[in-house]
Amino acid sequence: MNTDSLVTIDGLTREDMLDIIRMASYFEEHPNHRILEGKVVATLFFEPSTRTRLSFETAVNRLGGRIIGFSDAATSSSSKGETLKDTIKMVSNYVDLIIMRHYLEGAARYAAEVTDVPVINAGDGANQHPSQTMLDLYSIYKTQGTLDGLTITMVGDLKYGRTVHSLLMAMRHFNPTFRFVACNELRMPDEYKLFCDKNGIRYSEHTDFSPAVIDTSDIIYMTRVQRERFTDIMEYEKVKDLYTLRNSMLDSSRPNLRILHPLPRVNEIAYDVDDNPKAYYFDQARNGLFTRQALICRALGIDPLAYKNHRP
Ligand code: CP
Numbered sequence: 493m494n495t496d497s498l499v500t501i502d503g504l505t506r507e508d509m510l511d512i513i514r515m516a517s518y519f520e521e522h523p524n525h526r527i528l529e530g531k532v533v534a535t536l537f538f539e540p541s542t543r544t545r546l547s548f549e550t551a552v553n554r555l556g557g558r559i560i561g562f563s564d565a566a567t568s569s570s571s572k573g574e575t576l577k578d579t580i581k582m583v584s585n586y587v588d589l590i591i592m593r594h595y596l597e598g599a600a601r602y603a604a605e606v607t608d609v610p611v612i613n614a615g616d617g618a619n620q621h622p623s624q625t626m627l628d629l630y631s632i633y634k635t636q637g638t639l640d641g642l643t644i645t646m647v648g649d650l651k652y653g654r655t656v657h658s659l660l661m662a663m664r665h666f667n668p669t670f671r672f673v674a675c676n677e678l679r680m681p682d683e684y685k686l687f688c689d690k691n692g693i694r695y696s697e698h699t700d701f702s703p704a705v706i707d708t709s710d711i712i713y714m715t716r717v718q719r720e721r722f723t724d725i726m727e728y729e730k731v732k733d734l735y736t737l738r739n740s741m742l743d744s745s746r747p748n749l750r751i752l753h754p755l756p757r758v759n760e761i762a763y764d765v766d767d768n769p770k771a772y773y774f775d776q777a778r779n780g781l782f783t784r785q786a787l788i789c790r791a792l793g794i795d796p797l798a799y800k801n802h803r804p
Contacts, residue, residue, distance in 0.1 A: 496610040496791045499601045501622040501658045506665035509629055509639075515786035516630045516779070517804035518796060523782065527789065527796050528557030534587040535561035536579070537614070538570070538594045543755060544614050544623065547780040548591050551788055554781075560587065577606045584609040589791050610791040618652040618721060624754050625658040627783040631776040632711055633804065635750040639663075645671040645705055647735050648715035648760055650680040655754040656715060660684055663693070670695040671705050675734050677727065678717065701735050707744045712737065714753040714760050714773075732759070739764040752776050 498504075504512070519525065533552045537545050541563070549559050561583075562568045570579055576599060583590060584607040592603055593614040600613030600620070615621040633639055644663065646656045650672055660670065661684075670688065672680045672695060679697065688695050698705055706712065714737055722728040736759055737751065753761060753773040765771050789796060 493601075493604045494608055494610040496793060497604040498610075498612045498622050498787060498791060499604050500613070500620050501625045501662045504622075504626075504662070509626070509662065509665065512626055512783065512786045512790065513630050513633050514802055514804055515789065515796070516626075516782040518802040519782040519785040520779075521802070522796075523554050523785070525796055526556030527794055528552060528555040528792070531557040531589070531792060531794075532587045533557055533559055533589045533591060533788065534583045535559060535563070535614075536565075536568075536583065536590060536592045537561070537563045538565040538592070538599075539615065541593055541614070543777050543780055544593065544621075547777070548612075548614065548623075548784050548788070550781055551784040555785055555788065557788075561591075576603060580607050580611075589788065612787060612791055615654055618654050618657070620658045621654040621754070622658055623780075623784055623787055624655045625662045626787060627776065627780040628655070628659050628713075628752060628754070629662060630779050630783045631750075631752060631772060634779070635772060636710060636748060639666040641667050642710040643669045643671070643708060644711045644713060645673060645709040646680075646713045646715070647673040647701060647737070649678045649717045649721075650674040650715070651678040652718050652721040653715045656680075656713065657684060659713065660693075661687065664691040668693060671698060671709065672696070673698045673701050673705060673735065675699060675731050677731050701737075701741075703741070703744065706741055707746070710746060710748055710750075712749065712751050714751065714757070716753075716756065716758050716760055736760055736762055737765055738762045739768055742768060742770055745770065 580603045591612045597617035597619035600616045604611040717732045749770050750772040
């Protein structure tokens with residue numbers, strides 16, 4: 493596997509993460525630094541996406557590189573039965589970097605193992621979404637001025653939500669306290685609670701999204717209940733609308749509280765929250781562009797030297 497691949501957030505140290513945040517901050521001020529001239533990047537999306545694909549592609553375009561790929565696997569030869577291995581080996585003949593989203597957990601690792609070209613995991617099933625995590629960390633850093641010692645409340649689909657799984661793992665470097673708010677059907681899986689135990693991370697579980705939880709949070713991370721992960725649609729219908737954040741619920745929240753959501757949202761954040769200054773999810777998506785510019789440069793071993801003197 494190319495060591496510059498980003499398959500899991502666990503592959504990054506605390507220093508790596510702070511370095512990526514510094515580089516993202518640099519790109520926020522210099523989004524059109526044409527540092528990728530002559531590079532070609534593939535975006536292979538076997539699952540739907542708006543933000544991840546478009547922000548990665550914008551990142552490449554603004555940095556002066558070129559993009560190939562597909563946003564719908566039905567238009568690729570995988571629809572004729574070509575294996576993922578063969579697809580990756582073919583695409584590797586053409587590009588310097590592969591960015592891939594796939595519905596199967598472990599697909600990104602497998603892809604990275606069958607090619608020498610670096611691979612960035614843009615989401616693999618319910619497993620990991622490391623570039624989302626890096627933009628989440630950048631958003632938390634920008635709004636809180638630190639990543640250390642924060643109380644983070646995760647709400648909604650904690651069972652299938654790859655964004656919360658990746659964020660939880662990343663935060664092990666920053667002494668967090670987690671609150672997990674979910675119904676019994678969508679609780680945080682045991683493996684992640686075990687991960688917390690092993691890494692000395694404090695957490696508590698709640699079925700009630702109560703004022704006591706909201707008013708003592710620095711970050712509330714809302715998530716969508718993902719219909720596409722359910723095999724039984726009746727099970728989805730039962731749980732899909734259990735947690736909705738409304739503006740009135742924020743009246744006694746901390747001044748520094750920010751509401752994050754990886755998006756897309758369905759019903760879990762009422763529209764009346766959007767105008768609250770604590771709503772940060774659209775800015776969070778914008779931060780994805782700069783963070784992904786940093787991740788692309790890192791994967792390609794390209795160093796915009798100037799960022800090292802940059803203060804986020
Ligand atoms: N947050 C996120 O992954 O959004 P998309 O599915 O639109 O890429």
